[in-house]
Amino acid sequence: QQPVQSPQAVILREGEDAVINCSSSKALYSVHWYRQKHGEAPVFLMILLKGGEQKGHDKISASFNEKKQQSSLYLTASQLSYSGTYFCASLPTGANNLFFGTGTRLTVIP
């Protein structure tokens, strides 16, 4: 039930954009996105519920296509502080716990 993320790793220069994709084989109630910096705990970024809405804050946003069970995270005008590993997490319909993807390591360089 673990979602599949792509790419596994990406290197950006400051100011560039990136897209991280997440795909699940199960019908989903929601998708969560988290960021984990090295040596720290994962931090919740946002949740997307059924309905295909797009949410975001600052220059990080995401979309959720419930028909395809896919979500994408969009990072625009990247900053050094965006570096870290991004995880999507799926909440299958009827479940009470999240299943995390394998992660995408994002590195932003000056």
Place this chain on the structure above:
Amino acid sequence: KAGVTQTPRYLIKTRGQQVTLSCSPISGHRSVSWYQQTPGQGLQFLFEYFSETQRNKGNFPGRFSGRQFSNSRSEMNVSTLELGDSALYLCASSLANPRAGGYTFGSGTRLTVV
């Protein structure tokens, strides 16, 4: 408000020993989930507790067990430790389930089995 507290932060154990890890969730949160994080496997779900009851369990052997107390604090236990149990163990707290909001994670317990 105080965050999620996990103790201890670091542990070194010998193969065959057992270990107990502790997690205190955010005040008012009744759901506690445990995850094992390793470089190759990412975050793997262990189990989830709500109101002292295990609601969900992942695909881990019976050596991994847990419990939750009436104050929502949770412990997980690993018996007969193996080298492959070396990992970062993360506890995540939420109000009741992650349907409406995200998890808040603790800083984790890094377990090394030698």
